[in-house]
Amino acid sequence: MYKHNNSASRIHALLTKAMSQPDKALYQVLADVFDVHGADDAATGQLVLPRLNWFYVELDLLEAQVRSTQISTHLYNGAFTRVRMVISPIYLSAGWQGMRGNLTPDVLLALAFLSELLPDEEAAIPPGELEEIAAEVEALTKLVRDAVIPEALRHLIEHQLLLIRLALDQYPIHGAKAFREAGRTALGEIIETRETSGVPVKDSEELSRLGKLWKRVNSSTDVALKMEKVGQLGYRAWEALNAWLQ
Incomplete structure (x- = not known):
């Protein structure tokens, strides 16, 4: 080690x-x-x-x-x-x-x-946590594929899942910063879509699960990067989603 x-x-x-x-x-x-x-x-x-x-x-x-x-x-x-x-x-x-x-x-x-x-930059994210995040990505991918939802919402969620999948692929090379960059991109996309799309998404199970997934991903990332405010970015993303739902 x-x-x-x-x-x-x-x-x-x-x-x-x-x-x-x-x-x-x-x-x-x-x-x-x-x-x-x-x-x-x-x-x-x-x-x-x-x-x-x-x-x-x-x-x-x-x-x-x-x-x-x-x-x-x-x-x-x-x-x-x-x-x-x-x-x-x-x-x-x-x-x-x-x-x-x-x-x-x-x-x-x-x-x-x-x-x-060189400095110790981060703690390792447990393999089991990565596996569970990957499993949730695949489960939500299937749910969205079969769901009856507006196409704009479907495309948004699918792209968000692609960002997480990409970060999972990059993690062995880039470390936890791969998830941090994905989270920043996702948050900006969520806020932009909320303000410009006009898509009715109230009570969307798919979007709710996406928000919980991002909350988990970013909380794990903050722990790995030894951030003082654990889960800060994840909670911001979740709040943006809640604001959209309301």
Whole structure:
């Protein structure tokens, strides 16, 4: 286990998982690392690409964070270069055996050291909590699909569920900030729709369940990010929904 939970620890964990993979195409290795698999190789590649982009974003954030510290550049510069080489999109079809040599022990050690030198940014959200949120997303998706409700409301709820599903996918790479960004986007969308759509939604079970789901998601996020006012964003979203219902 890692002493601190931050960008370095998440990247180190993903690369360590990659190192345990047998020889196959790089995109297949990444599919296992990110735990995504499509109906065929092309579909799997399409699932890998956005996650690879998220990984690059997190790696860039980590490097910027490290450069703002007093840590000597020569202690980590080579590690970032090697990591970018091994996960380059131009090598997705290359064999893993020829690529994994870039992740030498000193590269992983540098990332491990960075994970301890940098601040502890958040607490882990329990896997069971993530699983229950995912289950509620799927249950509400089915409810909305079968419900007799205005199409504008259906589209709103479906997009909100997509935001949560996306954050669940991003969590292993971006951490709890993935949920925080999704919550901010969702809250703005809820308020905008409430003020402009004119959709009659009084006593909507679907919207009520969406509000409770966001309240849970954002409360869990605030706990993970060690916010002083637990659930603040979740309660704001819930209040916006209640105002709309009334």
